[in-house]
Structure formats: structure tokens, C-alpha cells
Amino acid sequence: MTAFAEERRADRAADAEQRRIDAAAVDARRIEREKAADERASRLNEQRQTDRVRAREAQARTRAERRAARGEALTPGNVYRKGTLALVTASALGSLPAQVLHFVGISPMLLPLPLAIEGAAWVMAAGVAYADERHLPGWVRWFLRLLVLAAAGFAASINYTYGLHLPGLSAPDRQAAGIGLAAVTLLGPVLFEIRQWVTTLSADTNSPEERARRRHERKRRRQHRSIAQLADRFVSAAPFGQLDFEEAFAHAWEIETGTSTPGMTPRLHQRAARSTAALAQAQRSAVGDSTGRGLFGRLFRRQTESSPIQNPNQDESPQSITNRLGSDLQESAPETPPAGTEPPTPESADPAPAVAPEPVAGPVAEVEPVKSAEPPVLRPVAAVESGPRRATGRVPQSARTPRPTRTPDELLTEARSATADWPDEKLTAEAIRKAVRTSSANGRLLRDALKAERAERAVSEAQAA
Template sequence: MSGLNDFRAERREDRRAVRADDRADRREEREQKRLDAEAARQRHQADQRDAEQAKERRRAARAARFGRVTGWITANPARAFVRLVQACSIVPAVVSQVAALDHADVALLLAVLLAAMLEGGAWALVAMGAQAEGERSTHTYRLGAWAAGLVAGGINFAHGWTQYPHHHWVAFVLALSSIGAVWLTDLQTHGGRGPTTAEKKTAKERAEHARRRAEHHPEVREVADRLLSAAPFGALPADEAWRIAWEYVHGVTVPGLTADLLARRLNARARVAELSALPAPADLWPGMPDDPFPALTLPLPSGPSDGVYLDTVPDGPRNASPITTEALEALYRTGSYAPAPAPGTPGGEPSDSPAGNAAATAGERALDPADIARVRVLADDLAARGEELSTKKVRDALGCRNDYAVRLRRHVDAERHNPPATA
């Protein structure tokens, strides 16, 4: 009896184990199905993403192509519309010519070839003219294209006139289908490349400048022409030739500057310096009784342009250009400045002394003995104070011209340093 119970207990245990295994298998099977479904779902999602990306790439490629087309049209509207007119004119022109030749009992294949020859010849010449633009003459190509276009247009016009007797305006439209596109292409290819209004104005002004320069400076023009003819073609610019010629003729490198103009400039500065040495009237300085006759000092003209001209002046006149006493004396010696009329000459002051007559012969004002005595006194006073006699002090004391004060100072200095020998 106990054995039977043990057997039954074992059977129950076995069945429980089998049922547990079955449950585990079912759970594992359900888990595997779930995993398989999840993997299938992920694969489906990945396939959808790939399809969307491919679709986006195709859409982006189409947009890029469309953008290139629209961008080209936006950047080249004239060329785009000319291309449209070409496409819309060639087809009806060829069809009209084929129909015209066919109605003239020409074989269809021959009519097609002849129509293609006329239209193709016109457009071939148009393309050849566009390729030759800027490299060689395009007149031959343009005339050939217009001739071929007119022949094709004449055929279309005759065909339209007979084909549409009640609507003759159609003949003109058919003729324009062969001529209009050639005309537009010719304008686009060869038009608008000439000089602009500003360029024409500049060229006109340049030509006028060259004419006036050659007219005003014939000597320089002759030398410049010789330089240009002697140099290799294109090696020497015209302006550089004129600069060299100007230096050769006038001795300076600044165009427009001559020796006469330089002398006038130096003389003008000398006159300004002379005027600046004159005493001012007393009524110009009210309220100054202690110094009723101060020297009137005028500012001398100067500026950055002086350096440009002084660089072209020889060393002597260049060193004399600052207006000083020494500068005026240098101008007197070189003859660049003419002093005032001398005493005893027409327009000068009379002088009865022998020294005055000698000075008049030399073209200078004679020294007045009274002025010499006053300058001697002034020199003694200055020497007592330990000061030197200067031209400015002589000029201020006597109120005389600068050149006269210079000669007085030199005369008194010569007396003081070389006193006359006593018997």
C-alpha cells in the first residue's frame, strides 16, 4: 500500500514538472514572439526612415535643379527670354518651310533637309559670330546670318500669303518666326558692348586735352613724338614720353613748370618780403605810443605744393627761396629780381654826392651821410649794451627799405672793423 502511494506521488511530481516545463516553454515562446515583433517593428521603422530620407534627397535634388534653373533665369533674364523665343520660333519656321516646299511638289525628305539647311545655316552663323566676338571681325557672320534669315523669312511669307488668303497678317507672323529670333540673338550677342556714355565723355576729354597740350607746347610735342617713334611700339607710354620731353626742353620734371614761371614765383616772394620790411603807419596801431612804428610783418605764402616745385629748382635758387636778407641778395646777384629805380635815374631819387652818383651808376640808392651818422650812433649804443648791429635794428631805426638798411649796416661794420688811418 505504501508502494502504491509512493508511485502516485512520483506521478504527481512528474506531471507538475511537465506542466512547469510547458509553462516555461510557453513563456519563452511568447517572449520570442514579442522580440521578433519588436525587431520587425524596428526594421519597418528603419525602412520608413530610409524611404523618407531617400525621398528628401530626391526632393532636395529637384529643388537644387530647379534653383539652378531659376537662378540662371534670374541672373540672365535677357538670355533666358531669347532662348524661349528661339525655341518658339525655330519649330514653326521649319514646319512652315517644309509645308511651303511640299506644296511646291518637293519631296518630303528633301523639303525637311532644305528647311533644316536654311534655319540651321542661319543659327550656325549666329553661333559663329558670337564665338568670334572680341577676337576678330563679326561682320561677315552677321551678314550671312541675316541673309539666311531673310531667305527663310521670305519663303515663310510667300507660303503664308498663299496659304491664308483671307488672313494675310499670318504671312508676316510666319516671316517673323525666321527673322525675329535671329534679330534678338544678334542684339544680345553683339549689342551693348560699345563704350558707355562715361567712357565716351572721358575719351572726348582726353582727345581735347591732347589737342590743347600739343597746341600750347609744340616744342615739347616734337621731342615727345621723337621719343615715341624711337622707342619700341608700346614700350613707352605717351605721358611718360611727355614727362621726359618736358624735362629735356624746360629742365624740370614737373609738367607745366618753366624757368619763366619759376622766376615770376621768386620775384613775387621777394616783393612780399620787401613789403613785409616796411614800417606800418601809426594809425594802424592806436594805443601804442611807445612803439608807434612797429615793423609790419606779412606772412609769407607756403604750403605743401611748394615742395613739389622746389624739388625741381637748381640748388642756387632753391637755397634762396626762403625770403631772408641773404635770399634777396642772391636774387639781386642772379638777376631774378629787379630792385627799385636807382637815384639819379628816371623814377629814382636824386643824389648830388659823389657816392650817390657812383651808387646810381651801379643801380643802387646812394648812402645818405646823415643816415650813416645815425647808424654809427646806433652801433655805439648797441656796443655799449653788448649787442650787435643788425639789419632789422637799422631798418627799425630809420624806417628804410631792407636793401638800403643792409648796405648801411655793412658800411658801418666796415668802418668799425677797418677804421681809416690817421695822418
């Protein structure tokens, strides 16, 4: 009994476990089905929302396109063109029946006559538009306009006569009917011609650059008539399309005026030369003569007055003077004059500078002053020391080797000959100073004088040319 009971309990437990597993599986399948349904519903909702957004965007695009189309259709140009065509159509519909009734009342055989008259007016009006499109000569357009006016005027006179003879109307009404029919007959061709004229002008003047170009062309032809005519002759003589008008005009300008610069003439070149000469004259501040001596002399005097200590012919720097001390110190005092002579008096002897000579290194020959009627003569005496000596200080004026003094005119002559073949860019104060061996101040003065001479020479050559 015990084993059987245990087996039954085990079977019942197994059945319960199986039922629990089956229930869990059923619940899992139900959850999966619900989850799939929820996902499917979510996708459907998203799709419906996307479709609604796309539909709204499509409607917005359609409305925008319609607004753009209405805006393009309702522009002033389109309204004017389409409105003119509508008025022209109404004019034709108002004038043609009166002409048909008038000619048919005379004879049914005259039925094609009003169609021919009205059609001639419109065909000639279309011919004016074609002439504008093909850029035909102006006389063609005006001839076609005369034909339009003739056909429209004849039709207007017929309609006016027909209106005056309408039965059953009073005299003022018949007058008004005649004038109205004549006006509507002329209104269509006139409006069409005005429309074509406005369209042509708007097409030609639509670009500001094009308008400016035409104004420039008219002004150039008006102000330079002979040159423009010569350029037209060049263009007509060359093969078609081979020569541009601008090139022909430049060539004609060079032939007429002798210069390739646009706008320049011989008279303008003379004015430019006179202006250059006046500018050079103002810069030179009235040069004394053609050699430039007056200018250099004034510059030299101004420079020396501003610095009176400056030696005009101080051709060497202090360093070069120091290098010359060795040769300068080899000169000694004057030789001893013969015995029995008296020393020179202050009136007969040359005045000596008041600067005391500085001592120099090395012994020199001892000199005694003696009486003599002649001025002392300086003779060099060899120094005792054999080796080179260095400078011990500033050499006094009496101990220096005298150098010839050059006048400003001599300096200018030397500078002019030394720089005769120099270009203008090489004409500097330092180069001139080295060439003529002078001071920096004199080099600047010489540079200014030489540049003034070259400017005057260029002005003279320009005036002569």
C-alpha cells in the first residue's frame, strides 16, 4: 500500500508539474502574440503618421507651387501683356461685326472685304513685332506702322458711318455709337503697337551695363566724330567679323593723333610738357644759368653759413687724416738761415697759426732761428727714427701738408665729368663723394645740382620734341 500511494503521489505531482509547464507555455505564447500584435499596431501607427506628414508636405508644396504660379502669372509684365491681348480681342470682336453688317448690307458678295481689312491691320501689326525681333532697319518698321494706320483708319471710318445710320436711335445716340465703333476699331491696333513698343524697350534696356554701354558709344561718336567714321571705314574694309570696332577705333586714334594713349592729343602732350617744365622750374627755384653754378653756389653758401666750421674742401675724414700723420710729421721746421741775417719782421714774414704744435714721437733736426730778410723756406728733414710712428694726437694746421682748395665751380665740373655716363638711380651723394673725393655735405650739394641739371635738360628736350 505504501508503494502504491507513493506512486500515485508521484504521478499526481508529475501531472501537476506538467500542467504548470503547459500553462507557462500557453502564457508565453499569449505574451508573444500580444507583443507581436502591439509591434504590428505600433508600425501601423508610425506608417499612418508618416503618410499623414507626407500628405501635408505634398499639400504644402502644391499650395506653394500654385502661389508661385499665380505670382508669376500676376506679375506686372504678364498682366500687361495678357491684358493687352484681351483688350485687342475685345476690340476685334466689337469692330468686325459692324464692318460685316455694313458690307453685307451693300451686297453679300462683299463679305470677305471686312475680314481682309481687319486682317490686314493685324497682320501688319504682327509684322512690326517681327521686325523688332529680327532687328530690321527702322524704315521697315515705320512703313508697316503706316500700313496698320491706313487699314485701321479705313475700318474706323466705315464703323463710324455705320453707327451714324443705325435705325431706331436718336441723333446723339447714333453719334455716340459711331464714335464708339470708330474708337474700338482703332483701339486694338494702337494698344498692340504700344505693347510691342514697350516690350522692345524693356528688352533693350533691361541691363544697366547695356544702357551704360550705349550711352558711352553715343558720347564717343558725338565727341570724336572723325575718328569714329575712320574706324567704321576700317571695319567695313575688313572681312566680316575679322576686325572689332574697338581695335579699329584705337588704330584710327593713333593715325589721327599720333599717339596710342586713348584721349591724348598733340595739344594735350604740349600741355603736359609745359606742366612738367613749370614743376621743374618750381623745384629748381630759378636756376641761375644752364651750367648749374648759381644753384650749387647758393646751396654751398647756405650749407657753409649753417656750419661755419665746416671746411668746403675737407675732402678726407678724420680717419684718413690720422693715416697721413706719418708722412706729414716728416716735415721739419725751416732751415737755419745764413749767418749775419736778421730774423724776419712780422710784416715781412707769413703769419703763423696760433695753434701750438703738439710733440711728436721721435727726434727731429734742431733748428735755430737766424736773422734773414727772406721768408723762411720749409724743407723736409729726415726723421731720426727708422720705424713707423703712430699718431699721438690731432695734427696742428701748421704741420699738415697743404692741399689745393677747390672752388664750388671746380667741384661741380669734376662731378659733372665723372657722372656723365651714370644712370639716374646711381646718382647718389655717397657715390659722388667717392668719385670727386670730397665731403658728404658737398656730395649732397653736388647730387642736387646734377639732378637739377638733368631735369632741366629733359624738359628742354621735351619742349624741343
